[in-house]
Amino acid sequence: MRIGSCLLGLAAAGLLAFGAAAQPQDRPLRVVVNVGLQNLDPISSPSFVTRNFAYLVYDTLVAMDSKGEVRPQMLQGWQASEDRLTWTFTLRPGLEFSDGAPVTAEDAVASLRRWGQRDAIGRRLMAATRALTATAPNVFVLELAQPFGGVIDALGKPSVHVPFIMPARLAGTTGPTAQVPEVVGSGPFLFNRSEWIPGERTPVRRNPRYRPRAEPADGLAGGKVVKLERAELVTLPDIALRAAAITQGEVDYLEYAPIDYLPRFRRDRNLVIANPGGIAHIVGGVSLNHHLPPFDNVLMRRAVQAAIDRAEVVAGHGLPEGMTDAACVSIYLCGTRYASNAGAELVPGRNLERARALLREAGYNNERIVLLQPADSALINPMALVVIDQLKRAGFNLDVQASDWSSIAQRWVGREPIDRGGWNIVPVIYTGFDMADPLSNVAVGYNCTNNQPWGYCVEAMKPVLERFAAESDPQKRRELAAELQRLSHDHATFPLSGQFQAPAVWRAELRGVIDFGFPVLWNIGRSR
Structure with a gap:
């Protein structure tokens, strides 16, 4: 059964x-x-459920605590040179994989290199790296070719994609988009x-x-x-x-x-409702496929952005008062360290006339647009239903294809044309763990990397991202993050549909x- x-x-x-x-x-x-x-x-997978599973069977070199600070986990510690270009890491003694093999520096190096081919922060860290080598069974050294302001933050990234440590025999022989043939963790x-x-x-x-x-x-x-x-x-x-x-x-x-059962759950003394902090809040948005028409056209993306009413979307969840923030325009989530109102004038809320005007300006001629609806997701589906209605009212000719998230995720990461299972729009959600750092934020961090489903590339973002990655001063980092947010809104890389809490x-x-x-x-x- x-x-x-x-x-x-x-x-x-x-x-x-x-x-x-x-x-x-x-x-x-x-x-x-x-x-x-x-x-x-x-x-290989960008799914949260895979991340949840991975935290059970794998471990990380460093880890984020409840205050958002990064602390040693598999590492005994680390040292940085005075110019912060050379980092020496030492593993804790006695670490073993589930197959009985000891965890070595070679395993850490192979795992970081594989992660660095897939993850937004990892790719930037590897691009700034001159050498990553094991110098002893439990010691490895990262030599930077240029400044990188968030080395430890990168290694402690808490969500997709997390730099979990695997045996070198698996991490060193499996490409970043293929699945490793065994689950062997520590x-x-x-x-x-x-x-x-x-x-x-x-x-x-x-x-x-x-x-x-x-x-x-x-x-x-x-x-x-x-x-x-x-x-x-x-x-x-x-x-x-x-x-x-x-x-x-x-x-x-x-x-x-x-969500519909929250009032009942709150009255049940046998249940406990979580109360996570701001970085654990959720933001909804729409993933647009920049590889295919019509969303390779910025005017079409701006039309989507103009059609979405964030207040209406989060209201569709039916959440109790205090658990939504429809006014938030920050791609980093309000309540996190880089949150700002930069570019707020570009996302004022639903404006159907503006959306229709943009469709006309873009030359849209009622072409079919495939939207994949994750019908089995308790969080995404209510949002998706409202977004679908809003886009139809604005004049988009949607071909809505409802399915389970696992099936959609496989299509989402593909690059097939529409007539062979391709897609144009996928409503998605992310947490502050994924969005709070510009280098991992899906609206800016994957710019021109060709490494995520939507494939956006904004030339103006490139130098700003490079400056942010090299910068270590917190105030200058906040200013650069704000500029990246403004560019994201201007180019509609990831139209937002509202911030909320789902405990x-x-x-x-x-x-x-x-x-x-x-x-x-x-x-x-x-x-x-």
């Missing part, structure tokens, strides 16, 4: 998914993720491939070889102590089923609480849950 059918029956009967004789600490921690897990490689959990049901159920268990740091767990940093032997990432596309499952105790944790919810019996904006499964125990 498939898991969705099984849980539906249990929820309808009002029964617990676990037998009465099961001991609390023996029950697997069951986490409902927003969409199904298909791709297991966090470098993280706190082990992947049970034999029990994996792609898109539905992903089981993991405690990694006995993992050696957590001595410090308390804090965000993604500190000691990743696993207190429950087993965990499962499960997928329940039906929103009502998710609500019933968490209420009945059939699952322990929902990555995103169904997780978990059973009150869980203790030690780290509220960080996405599922962090270490440090969690049960009170009964």
Whole structure:
């Protein structure tokens, strides 16, 4: 029986998914993720669910704590030369991969090089690098050819794409867009491939070889102590089923609480609603395919930008008061360090007459525009429905193709023409973890890299991004970030559809849950 059918029956009967004789600490921690897990490689895949999985089985050299500071994780420490062009990194002793092999500096070097071919910040760091070499089994050295102001921030990037460390035999032989053939990490959990049901159920268990740091767990940093032997990432596309499952105790944790059920959840003393900080908030937007007509034309992109009413979009989520910010125009998310109002005059809100005028100016002749609608995403789908309506009212001839996110993600990263499965528009969401730094921000950080689905290239952004990457002064960095935002709005690289909060919810019996904006499964125990 498939898991969705099984849980539906249990929820309808009002029964617990676990037998009465099961001991609390023996029950697997069951986490409902927003969409199904298909791709297991966090470098080849841009999906959040892959990132969530990767944090369980892999580890990082440095990690972000709850205050946004970057701290050593796999590293014992590092030293920088006086001119900050030479960085020496030392691994912690005793680190092992899940296959029993020791983690070495060669593994770190191979993993960083692969990540550096795929990630926006990684590509810029590698472009500024003269040499990256292992000088001892546990020591590697990064020699810069030119200044790079955020070396440690780059290594501590918390979201897509994260520089997870893999064995050199895998990272050094697999291209950045291909999946590694094995899941071999040095993280706190082990992947049970034999029990994996792609898109539905992903089981993991405690990694006995993992050696957590001595410090308390804090965000993604500190000691990743696993207190429950087993965990499962499960997928329940039906929103009502998710609500019933968490209420009945059939699952322990929902990555995103169904918005319509938040008032009910808040009255339930058996549930805890997360309250993540600003960097964990979410921004919606539309990914436009700059590779294909008509959105290779900036006027068409500006027409999309003019058609979108952010207030109407976030209202479509039905969120309680205080959980949305339709007025925010910052591509970095309001409440983060680079947030500003730069270019606000270019995105005043919906103006259908302006959108229609831009369509006429662009020479749009009612050509078919393929929009991929992620119908199984509790967060993207409500937004997508409103955006679809707004674009149709503005005069776009949309061919709406609804599907599950996993299928859409495969088409999204492709470069096929429209008649062979290509696309023009995909509504998407990102968190502040992905957007808060200009070098990783999807609206500016991938400029002219040909390394992400939409493929934009704004010549005026190039020198500003180079200056930002080299700059270390915080105030000058903020000024450059503001200029990049203005250029993004002017060229409509990523039309925004509104900022909002989508909290997780978990059973009150869980203790030690780290509220960080996405599922962090270490440090969690049960009170009964």
